[in-house]
Amino acid sequence: MYEIVDRRDLAPGIHLLEVKAPLIAKKAKAGQFIMLMINEKGERIPLTMADWNPSKGTVTVIALEAGKTTMQLGTLKKGDQLRSFVGPLGIETHTHNLGTVVCVGGGIGIALMFPTVRAMKQAGNKVMSIMGAKSKNLLIMEKEIKEFSDEIYPCTDDGSYGHHGFVSDVLKKLLDDKSKKVDVVYAVGPIIMMKVISDLTKPYGVNTIVSLNPIMVDGTGMCGSCRVQVDGKTKFGCVDGPDFDGHKVDFAMLTSRNKRYLEEEKIAVEKFKKATGAN
Amino acid sequence: MADGQLPPKKERAKKKYPMPEQDPKERIHNFREVPMGQDADTIRKESERCLQCKRSEKRKICVEGCPVGIDIPAFIAKIREGDFDAGIKVIKQYNSLPAVCGRVCPYENQCEGYCIVGKMKDFQPVGIGRMERFLADYERAKGLEKPVLVKPNGKKVAVVGAGPAGLTVASELAKKGYQVKVYEALHAPGGVLIYGIPEFRLPETIVRAEINYIESLGVEFMMDVVVGRSISMQELTKENDAIFIGTGAGLPNWMNIPGENLSGVMSANEFLTRTNLMRSYDFPNSDTPNRVGKRVATIGGGNVAMDCARTALRLGAKESYVVYRRSDAELPARKEEIHHAHEEGVIFKILTAPVKYVSDDKGYVKKMECCQMKLGELDKSGRRKPIVCEGQNFEMDIDQVLVAIGQSPNPILARATPELMFTRWGTVVIDEWQRTSMKGVFAAGDIVTGDATVILAMGGGKTAAQAIDDYLTKNESWPPQEKFKQLLAQGGGTH
Numbered sequence: 001m002y003e004i005v006d007r008r009d010l011a012p013g014i015h016l017l018e019v020k021a022p023l024i025a026k027k028a029k030a031g032q033f034i035m036l037m038i039n040e041k042g043e044r045i046p047l048t049m050a051d052w053n054p055s056k057g058t059v060t061v062i063a064l065e066a067g068k069t070t071m072q073l074g075t076l077k078k079g080d081q082l083r084s085f086v087g088p089l090g091i092e093t094h095t096h097n098l099g100t101v102v103c104v105g106g107g108i109g110i111a112l113m114f115p116t117v118r119a120m121k122q123a124g125n126k127v128m129s130i131m132g133a134k135s136k137n138l139l140i141m142e143k144e145i146k147e148f149s150d151e152i153y154p155c156t157d158d159g160s161y162g163h164h165g166f167v168s169d170v171l172k173k174l175l176d177d178k179s180k181k182v183d184v185v186y187a188v189g190p191i192i193m194m195k196v197i198s199d200l201t202k203p204y205g206v207n208t209i210v211s212l213n214p215i216m217v218d219g220t221g222m223c224g225s226c227r228v229q230v231d232g233k234t235k236f237g238c239v240d241g242p243d244f245d246g247h248k249v250d251f252a253m254l255t256s257r258n259k260r261y262l263e264e265e266k267i268a269v270e271k272f273k274k275a276t277g278a279n
Numbered sequence: 280m281a282d283g284q285l286p287p288k289k290e291r292a293k294k295k296y297p298m299p300e301q302d303p304k305e306r307i308h309n310f311r312e313v314p315m316g317q318d319a320d321t322i323r324k325e326s327e328r329c330l331q332c333k334r335s336e337k338r339k340i341c342v343e344g345c346p347v348g349i350d351i352p353a354f355i356a357k358i359r360e361g362d363f364d365a366g367i368k369v370i371k372q373y374n375s376l377p378a379v380c381g382r383v384c385p386y387e388n389q390c391e392g393y394c395i396v397g398k399m400k401d402f403q404p405v406g407i408g409r410m411e412r413f414l415a416d417y418e419r420a421k422g423l424e425k426p427v428l429v430k431p432n433g434k435k436v437a438v439v440g441a442g443p444a445g446l447t448v449a450s451e452l453a454k455k456g457y458q459v460k461v462y463e464a465l466h467a468p469g470g471v472l473i474y475g476i477p478e479f480r481l482p483e484t485i486v487r488a489e490i491n492y493i494e495s496l497g498v499e500f501m502m503d504v505v506v507g508r509s510i511s512m513q514e515l516t517k518e519n520d521a522i523f524i525g526t527g528a529g530l531p532n533w534m535n536i537p538g539e540n541l542s543g544v545m546s547a548n549e550f551l552t553r554t555n556l557m558r559s560y561d562f563p564n565s566d567t568p569n570r571v572g573k574r575v576a577t578i579g580g581g582n583v584a585m586d587c588a589r590t591a592l593r594l595g596a597k598e599s600y601v602v603y604r605r606s607d608a609e610l611p612a613r614k615e616e617i618h619h620a621h622e623e624g625v626i627f628k629i630l631t632a633p634v635k636y637v638s639d640d641k642g643y644v645k646k647m648e649c650c651q652m653k654l655g656e657l658d659k660s661g662r663r664k665p666i667v668c669e670g671q672n673f674e675m676d677i678d679q680v681l682v683a684i685g686q687s688p689n690p691i692l693a694r695a696t697p698e699l700m701f702t703r704w705g706t707v708v709i710d711e712w713q714r715t716s717m718k719g720v721f722a723a724g725d726i727v728t729g730d731a732t733v734i735l736a737m738g739g740g741k742t743a744a745q746a747i748d749d750y751l752t753k754n755e756s757w758p759p760q761e762k763f764k765q766l767l768a769q770g771g772g773t774h
Contacts, residue, residue: 023509037466043557043566044466068566084466086503217557217567220464220505221689222474222529223549227540234533234540239690253540256642260542264568271563 001081002036005058010140013065014108015074016050022057024049024087030119031093031211031243034059035219037084038072045069046216046238048112048188049088050141059087062140064108068268075276089219090242093209095123099183102174103149104130104167104197106189111141112211113188120186121148128180129153130170132189136161168196175204182206187246191255198246208246212237215258229253291328291396295406296321303622307592310478310560313619314382314409319363322413326358329405332395341407344393346738347380347447349373351390351407358410367414375450375493376443376737378419378485379472381412383582384734385613419485423492431497432456434751437519439506439692442470443733444525444724446493447740448747453496455748461498462515464505467556470527472733474556475548477586479593480616483555507695512717521719521747524699524707525740528686528725534578538636539682543572543644547583547683554590569594572679576600576647578633579683580609585616587681588625599625600677604632604652604665630654632665634672636680646676686730700763704729708767713743714750716763721747 006018024034033048051060063070076082093116101120105113110131121127129149133139134157146152153170154162163170167189174180182204187197188211201208214226214237226237229250235241299315300306306313317325331352332340341351349370357366370377384390386408391397397404418424434457438445441463449459467473472486494500504510506526515522531546533539550569553559559569571594577587580603591599601620603610606629610617621627628649635648651671654663688705700708700716706729707715707722715722723739725731749755 023504027509041558041561041565043568084503086464086466086505086509088508089505217549217552218465218474220529221691222531223552224531224533224546225549229540234535253642257540257542259642260570261568264562264570268563268566268568 002085004080011138018060021059025052025054028052028088029092030115032088032090034087039083050111062111067265068272095119100126101184102128104187106132106193109189118148130167132167195251210246211242294403296325326355329355341390344389346734363417367418376489378415429456434520436521437515438523440525441468444736444740447737448523448744449498450493451744453498459498462501462504474552507692512696524722525724526726528730529689530687532685541638541644544680547587574598574677575679576677577681581611584683585612585620602628712746718757
């Protein structure tokens with residue numbers, strides 16, 4: 001069992017959990033994820049690590065309410081135990097000798113890109129961070145990301161903070177700005193955002209890495225639920241990823257495959273709401 | 280009957296005493312075990328069919344067919360005497376998972392395949408598998424006896440992977456006084472026994488009981504640990520006197536044909552893991568969902584394919600097909616599984632191979648194009664090679680595909696451990712004592728052989744346990760790297 005040592009909400013529907021997992025905290029690298037299971041009847045879900053503390057032996061994950069399990073995570077309290085918490089899984093994000101890197105995070109992706117921003121900076125790259133959310137209250141972890149970024153560009157869809165508009169608008173400006181000389185773009189967030197970013201950078205010939213979030217069961221290469229098509233070849237998100245070349249990912253297939261269990265998800269959410277009296 | 284006295288030949292039953300089974304019509308609506316087990320009287324009668332052959336140079340007997348070398352005539356003799364406690368003790372000297380093996384072993388190719396009775400005209404071999412099962416169930420019903428623990432010898436062994444090979448090594452070494460820790464990536468021990476083999480063939484409670492027994496020997500289980508990720512082989516080497524790798528073959532194989540990544544096309548592993556380990560059959564009481572089509576095609580003809588096709592029926596499929604590129608005679612599954620699948624209404628499309636999956640407008644598979652095959656000359660596997668009949672392609676309307684064409688070793692450990700020598704199939708290179716190119720590191724099971732059977736993994740595990748004990752007690756030197764390079768050049772030890 002894995003104890004939740006801290007638990008708070010970063011924004012409505014966005015839950016932070018700090019979990020005691022000393023082995024993982026010692027080994028964690030930017031871009032990697034864990035699989036967790038709340039209880040014996042729970043499902044195994046992948047969550048990208050948002051931070052870790054080897055001396056405290058803890059790992060921080062951030063969950064956006066999307067289905068039953070992520071909603072249930074929001075009801076857990078400090079001191080509660082998780083049935084399973086395994087990792088670090090996936091291949092770490094490549095950070096060495098890249099030059100100028102633009103990290104783009106959308107929604108909860110902002111939190112997920114924090115370790116990458118930090119690792120990119122610590123590896124000696126110049127880091128520009130673009131972070132986008134619907135509204136100011138959903139724009140999380142700005143302070144943390146700022147600390148490891150040379151430049152930071154917050155954006156909101158409703159214009160309540162920073163640039164009024166999409167992360168892609170800001171990225172386009174940076175790409176067009178000859179003085180910036182962007183070498184690599186790293187994007188994590190909703191599939192549609194990663195696709196838009198990849199489409200945008202392609203004509204510029206800028207290497208673009210996306211962190212994919214396919215549906216997983218075991219997370220260790222056993223089931224192939226997380227199959228993604230990259231450059232026409234089948235890859236497993238869990239053991240070959242989660243990072244892939246954005247210019248070669250078949251986003252349409254990823255979108256379609258991620259909808260496989262939408263009906264079941266609805267049933268599970270309804271049942272959970274009924275049981276907890278939530279609305 | 281007096282001890283040791285055999286029944287006269289004319290009185291010996293030609294056939295095995297029938298095993299009661301759940302009615303096919305009923306059982307396709309539940310996950311309860313198909314064979315229901317036999318009573319003590321029937322088992323004693325079955326035991327009297329045995330000739331009590333002695334091993335000799337001249338003829339091979341049942342024991343030779345057993346990968347873990349159980350003294351079969353000895354335990355059958357105990358059944359005849361009605362001393363079931365002594366019978367199970369005989370088995371447990373050789374095998375720590377008898378209730379598992381008594382259910383899933385391919386006896387027809389092993390012990391029962393060697394049985395002299397079965398060689399006689401019109402005779403079936405002695406029902407060795409069901410006798411093993413009976414004894415194991417008898418013992419479990421009574422409550423497993425607490426083993427007498429041996430004095431710890433102060434040596435530590437890490438076992439990587441809690442499947443059949445790892446469990447065997449762990450129990451063998453614990454019985455010798457080693458301090459054994461088993462590291463498992465999933466949240467429950469058992470490996471394929473728990474994620475792969477369905478409840479109707481191997482109930483989870485039985486696997487759990489066998490693992491409890493191994494725990495009672497003093498073996499410690501560390502769940503949720505991925506060796507190569509959560510902890511490295513180098514760290515394990517520092518903390519232990521020896522390491523055993525039994526990570527199995529968990530990576531599903533694909534045919535790499537168009538449409539294979541459509542929704543509704545999934546690996547046997549995914550389908551079975553969702554159902555068994557994650558209990559999706561109980562959704563939404565269990566959180567993991569599973570989708571089951573109305574017309575389900577399982578590709579492949581092995582035990583895993585039978586498990587998929589039969590599971591699909593139980594989960595509500597109206598039509599469940601096994602699509603296999605060779606003929607009935609070559610089906611690699613156990614005869615019993617094929618028989619059960621037929622009884623349950625699984626439709627066998629033999630000499631058929633999919634070439635393409637076609638999607639509906641939502642990215643879901645809706646039909647598959649297949650080619651007709653015929654059998655040609657014998658190939659390297661000793662089976663007749665399937666050949667495509669050109670121009671005879673046809674379509675099948677299906678809404679789910681389960682790909683059960685085998686598994687390969689998982690790449691995580693290989694990628695994280697460059698010191699360990701692997702073949703191009705991803706299997707670990709070993710010598711005749713299951714030793715690897717890393718000093719103090721042994722391996723067995725599917726990670727060495729490629730995907731095979733539970734009992735073969737256990738056999739390899741037994742050899743490895745013996746080799747680990749020899750290594751740690753006899754101070755033997757480790758073979759030089761040259762030897763492993765040679766083995767690799769020759770194919771990797773077992774390939």
